[in-house]
Amino acid sequence: MIAPSARPKLASKAMLRRDKQTGKDVLLYPEKGLVLNATGAAILRLCTGERDYQSIVLELSASFGESAPAALEGEVESFLRTLAERGLVEGLEP
Amino acid sequence: MSSGERVYTLIAELTYRCPLRCPYCSNPLDYQERKDALATSDWLRVLTEAEALGALQVTLTGGEPLLRDDLEALVAHARSLELYVTLITSGVPLERPRLAALRDAGLNAVQVSIQAPSADESDRLAGTRSFEHKLEVMRWVKELGLPLTLNAVLHRQNLGSVPQIIALAEQLSADRLELANTQYLGWALVNRDALLPGEAELALARNAASLAKARLKGRMEVLFVLPDYYSDRPKACMNGWGQRYLVVTPDGQALPCHLAHTISGLEFQNVREHSLAEIWQSSPGFMAFRGEAWLPEPCKSCDQRQLDFGGCRCQAFQLTGDARATDPVCSLSPQHGIVQAARLVAKAPSDLVPLRYRGSRQNVATPKP
Numbered sequence: 001m002i003a004p005s006a007r008p009k010l011a012s013k014a015m016l017r018r019d020k021q022t023g024k025d026v027l028l029y030p031e032k033g034l035v036l037n038a039t040g041a042a043i044l045r046l047c048t049g050e051r052d053y054q055s056i057v058l059e060l061s062a063s064f065g066e067s068a069p070a071a072l073e074g075e076v077e078s079f080l081r082t083l084a085e086r087g088l089v090e091g092l093e094p
Numbered sequence: 095m096s097s098g099e100r101v102y103t104l105i106a107e108l109t110y111r112c113p114l115r116c117p118y119c120s121n122p123l124d125y126q127e128r129k130d131a132l133a134t135s136d137w138l139r140v141l142t143e144a145e146a147l148g149a150l151q152v153t154l155t156g157g158e159p160l161l162r163d164d165l166e167a168l169v170a171h172a173r174s175l176e177l178y179v180t181l182i183t184s185g186v187p188l189e190r191p192r193l194a195a196l197r198d199a200g201l202n203a204v205q206v207s208i209q210a211p212s213a214d215e216s217d218r219l220a221g222t223r224s225f226e227h228k229l230e231v232m233r234w235v236k237e238l239g240l241p242l243t244l245n246a247v248l249h250r251q252n253l254g255s256v257p258q259i260i261a262l263a264e265q266l267s268a269d270r271l272e273l274a275n276t277q278y279l280g281w282a283l284v285n286r287d288a289l290l291p292g293e294a295e296l297a298l299a300r301n302a303a304s305l306a307k308a309r310l311k312g313r314m315e316v317l318f319v320l321p322d323y324y325s326d327r328p329k330a331c332m333n334g335w336g337q338r339y340l341v342v343t344p345d346g347q348a349l350p351c352h353l354a355h356t357i358s359g360l361e362f363q364n365v366r367e368h369s370l371a372e373i374w375q376s377s378p379g380f381m382a383f384r385g386e387a388w389l390p391e392p393c394k395s396c397d398q399r400q401l402d403f404g405g406c407r408c409q410a411f412q413l414t415g416d417a418r419a420t421d422p423v424c425s426l427s428p429q430h431g432i433v434q435a436a437r438l439v440a441k442a443p444s445d446l447v448p449l450r451y452r453g454s455r456q457n458v459a460t461p462k463p
Contacts, residue, residue: 011241011269012241013202013241013269013270017150017176021148028150028151028178028202029203029241030202030203030241030243030270031103031180033102033150084312085311086312086315087269087312087314087315
């Protein structure tokens with residue numbers, strides 16, 4: 001599990017934007033891009049480096065109408081770890 | 095226009111001028127005849143039109159893009175369009191304040207090339223003293239908080255130093271390392287006998303790269319690009335002709351790839367006379383190799399045709415004289431013998447083959463098939 005006090009943020013090489021042609025959010029980095037689903041985009045928007053992981057999970061749970069944050073936490077963690085392996089997210093360690 | 099094509103990346107070749115003289119330069123052989131012809135206002139419009147067509151990324155390259163003094167304005171405009179802006183540079187005419195200004199204008203990422211991991215060798219291959227300055231530029235890139243890609247173009251004369259290139263990239267804290275073998279087109283084709291590696295040295299370098307890739311996961315992205323000559327099947331060049339990439343040259347031609355304008359018989363249009371949308375959607379040059387109707391055999395009935403689209407059109411043209419031919423790197427091509435013969439030469443290389451540097455005064459004839 002990611003520590004509740006960790007403050008994840010996008011790496012400096014990554015840029016989040018809306019693709020106007022598809023209406024989907026995309027994460028751009030050198031020579032590549034990832035198309036995000038709504039959950040992924042919502043997670044990354046909260047990864048500003050200012051909020052801690054615990055508050056990110058709580059806010060996501062609230063906005064997705066999920067009463068038990070634990071149910072969502074696994075999904076958020078695996079998403080962030082996958083992006084960290086690609087060097088697109090930093091700060092998963094407190 | 096059939097479905098599926100969309101500009102994702104604009105490659106803006108701002109000038110063919112460059113302080114380096116690399117013997118594998120990807121600019122056309124007759125680059126000196128193709129002058130910078132686009133004003134700042136033309137490039138600003140090209141950026142706007144590319145974004146409207148769907149572009150998400152723009153690569154500012156050349157030649158050496160820093161030789162244009164409107165680079166800051168182009169970066170700022172691209173970023174205002176929310177394009178992801180990458181600068182590809184030799185680093186040579188760059189000082190720290192200008193790099194800071196480019197960052198402040200919105201530059202997203204910087205790619206700097208080296209020719210080898212030591213000053214002597216890098217300067218010899220670049221044809222000019224540049225290595226020490228490149229190192230300094232790369233340190234500034236990191237100090238200014240910009241992501242750094244270190245690019246090294248590989249060939250027989252530097253493949254053995256891949257471990258040292260990896261070590262240098264780590265020392266510089268590069269975010270990305272591009273170990274890209276030369277593709278044998280244009281200048282590199284002229285110099286093929288001096289540059290094409292043998293299979294054994296290629297395998298060693300590839301192995302070093304894959305070990306580094308695993309070890310550096312999450313810290314540095316490591317890419318290793320094979321030369322087409324050692325693949326059994328051709329690559330999906332540019333992800334297909336006119337599918338995702340749009341190149342605009344210093345003289346304003348809009349192309350599906352860097353060298354498409356060197357294929358005789360194709361007609362390309364200029365951004366000063368046509369909108370990018372017109373060119374992308376219906377110009378004869380872009381339509382020439384879209385879809386499958388043009389495919390020759392053995393491609394037409396091949397189950398790989400949707401993966402590689404018959405390979406690289408420029409390579410087919412430069413090796414066989416026919417841009418419609420199957421890319422000869424494919425082992426199914428009736429002209430694959432051309433590539434096999436080149437591999438045989440590389441297996442028993444002579445050290446006596448001189449390099450023909452870009453811009454050399456000697457006449458460079460386009461190699462005939």
